[in-house]
Amino acid sequence: MEPTSNREQLFQSLIAKSTLKQDIYSNTLTSLRMIKRVIEDLTKDYTIKAEEVKSHRNVAFENRYRGDFEIELKFGADILLFLMHTNVFEFSRDHEVMRTPYIRENKERSYCGIINIYNFLSDSFKYNRFNDVGYLIGRIFINKENHYFIEGKRELGFLYNDFGKHEMNTDAAKQIIETAIQYTINFDLLTPPYETVKTVTVNEMKNTLDAISMKTGKRLGFHFQQDIIKTEID
Numbered sequence: 001m002e003p004t005s006n007r008e009q010l011f012q013s014l015i016a017k018s019t020l021k022q023d024i025y026s027n028t029l030t031s032l033r034m035i036k037r038v039i040e041d042l043t044k045d046y047t048i049k050a051e052e053v054k055s056h057r058n059v060a061f062e063n064r065y066r067g068d069f070e071i072e073l074k075f076g077a078d079i080l081l082f083l084m085h086t087n088v089f090e091f092s093r094d095h096e097v098m099r100t101p102y103i104r105e106n107k108e109r110s111y112c113g114i115i116n117i118y119n120f121l122s123d124s125f126k127y128n129r130f131n132d133v134g135y136l137i138g139r140i141f142i143n144k145e146n147h148y149f150i151e152g153k154r155e156l157g158f159l160y161n162d163f164g165k166h167e168m169n170t171d172a173a174k175q176i177i178e179t180a181i182q183y184t185i186n187f188d189l190l191t192p193p194y195e196t197v198k199t200v201t202v203n204e205m206k207n208t209l210d211a212i213s214m215k216t217g218k219r220l221g222f223h224f225q226q227d228i229i230k231t232e233i234d
Contacts, residue, residue: 020108020144021088028113028142031168032069032084035115038173039063039073039082046075060122073177074122078184081118081134088113091141097149102164109163112141117152119184137183140176142168150176156183 046061061075069084091097091110103110117138124132138152141163149163150156156179166172 020111023144024088024111024113024142025086027144027146027168028084028115029068031113031140031142031146031148031173032071032082032115034168034170034173035082035177036065036071038170038177039071042073042177073181075181076185077122077189079120079122079125080137080180080184081116081120083116083118085114085116089141097163100163102147109143109145109147112143112149115140115142117156117180119187121189135187137187138176138180148172153183153187156180 040063043061043063050059050061059076063071063073065071069086071082073080073082088111091103091112097103098110116136117140118134119137120134121132123129124134138150138156141149141151143163146168147163148166148168156176
């Protein structure tokens with residue numbers, strides 16, 4: 001009977017872990033859809049405000065959806081991409097979150113879905129500058145209890161780092177999006193170092209200026225790895 005008992009344990013373990021991950025996936029997808037609705041409302045509000053101001057400049061503020069897991073918000077010269085990963089992850093044992101009482105009480109709380117927030121220059125897409133770089137300015141972790149934690153730059157990382165208290169809802173989505181927009185507005189494009197642009201090949205010069213292989217990014221030579229994000233101030 002021992003093999004049967006071991007098999008039952010195996011099946012129970014499989015069902016428990018799969019159910020946990022399905023619940024987390026559902027919470028993460030619901031959060032992304034919540035972000036989508038907030039972005040749509042922001043776009044409508046901006047349109048009304050732009051009409052009231054009647055500026056002679058046409059400043060873009062628009063959104064579009066590339067699929068079930070990606071939202072694009074374009075404003076001014078910037079784009080924010082909200083990209084949901086379809087898999088569920090666990091924090092590493094060395095992560096500071098693993099040392100919190102919230103996780104120690106229940107290790108299943110450390111399993112999360114992820115929504116990444118990337119910042120790109122809108123001209124990078126408009127002119128097909130494939131060598132340009134984007135920046136991961138934040139990533140939202142959402143667990144089985146619908147609690148969330150954010151790793152990110154400046155305001156994003158500092159304001160939303162109490163995993164045990166923050167629950168994802170419409171108000172939270174509004175705060176996250178508005179903070180991400182404000183950070184992006186203040187995250188300016190810097191002139192690249194002279195040494196990196198002082199030479200150009202004949203082939204590059206023959207092409208249009210937008211096709212030159214020189215990378216354009218807000219911080220040339222400083223870009224995030226998808227799974228490693230720093231919280232220091234730029």
